[in-house]
Amino acid sequence: MDKNVSAAVIRRLPRYYRYLTDLLKVDIKRISSKELSERMGITASQIRQDLNCFGGFGQQGYGYNVESLYRELGKILGVDKRFNAIIIGAGNMGNALANYPNFKRRGYDLIGIFDINPELVGKEISGITIQSIDELESFIGKNKTDIAILTIPSQSISEVAEKVAALGVKGIWNFSPQDLKLSGDVVVENVHLSDGLMVLGYKIGELEQQNR
Amino acid sequence: MDKNVSAAVIRRLPRYYRYLTDLLKVDIKRISSKELSERMGITASQIRQDLNCFGGFGQQGYGYNVESLYRELGKILGVDKRFNAIIIGAGNMGNALANYPNFKRRGYDLIGIFDINPELVGKEISGITIQSIDELESFIGKNKTDIAILTIPSQSISEVAEKVAALGVKGIWNFSPQDLKLSGDVVVENVHLSDGLMVLGYKIGELEQQNR
Structure with a gap:
């Protein structure tokens, strides 16, 4: 290849x-x-x-x-492999992703959900109990974790990303608006939801020009 | 252009x-x-x-x-224009988007949130009261609505999309895994979250080959 x-x-x-x-x-x-x-x-x-x-x-x-x-x-695309994924950040986006039906189909198994908020710890999402972020290191030590899905605010994104990378996670899917750049043996996919909005804005402008 | x-x-x-x-x-x-x-x-x-x-x-x-x-x-990209947007579907994804800080910066003002679930109607997200989907027609009639953000399940996506298109909405941002194709004066941006996961799977495979 x-x-x-x-x-x-x-x-x-x-x-x-x-x-x-x-x-x-x-x-x-x-x-x-x-x-x-x-x-x-x-x-x-x-x-x-x-x-x-x-x-x-x-x-x-x-x-x-x-x-x-x-x-x-x-x-x-690696769809024939199985990847173990964890979600860090059990807010709305974390919840939405945990319940997204296509992930299993694309080869991803969700094995853990973590949050910093003690009020969320112990609750369940999609059959998985939310754990404290303090448990992250011991969890990854015991469970092969390929991917970390980060649905946390921009201000903590670098710190958490570096931590999971140091723990051996191979891929990071970053949902914060802040781009991540990490060196070493970890790949990053930054999601830019608002890019879609800008494309939509462009298309509307084009449509309006055509109808003028 | x-x-x-x-x-x-x-x-x-x-x-x-x-x-x-x-x-x-x-x-x-x-x-x-x-x-x-x-x-x-x-x-x-x-x-x-x-x-x-x-x-x-x-x-x-x-x-x-x-x-x-x-x-x-x-x-x-139309960032200099202001677009009025509504969210249909006040679940986790709808909540996450309503609180996404970049939308306002990209020219979008959220003016309404709708859901079919009577238990959600009347609750607030990001300072906006959730309305029943039954109010949609009268709301759009009274408030210029440029964009509908659809965060609803695949099975109802076509019906709701056709409805908002008929009510004069110019753009649809579709978060269901089901692609939308509409004719007429409406543009659609289909979001495929799991495409990002596949790209991540590809990159991990590439990294593993390099390290072999």
């Missing part, structure tokens, strides 16, 4: 994967890059380039075998 | 915008596409191409004026 696959390509892979899931549901067995292009709004040449980064699964004149492309992309 | 700006370019604009915000905070007044490239991990030619779609704000040999680029991108 090419190690220098661009971030933009990687970001498109989940879209391909979701789209292939939908095709499989309606029993479509193969698809050309041209059809994929029309359905997804990405140019056919872009699609071929994207999928070529990973060895290319298409065949000239036949197109892509939906199921095998789905399986290959799933492997690349 | 070119009307056929690709979705990929549009999706990168909020990143440029956030990045420029950070530069302004540390009082950096101009930046070359090369520097932007190194800091953002996007090639310099990609950056020039992206920004050219909007008339291009750079000058050969000088680079970009950070403040004017920031202002121009803000206009394109």
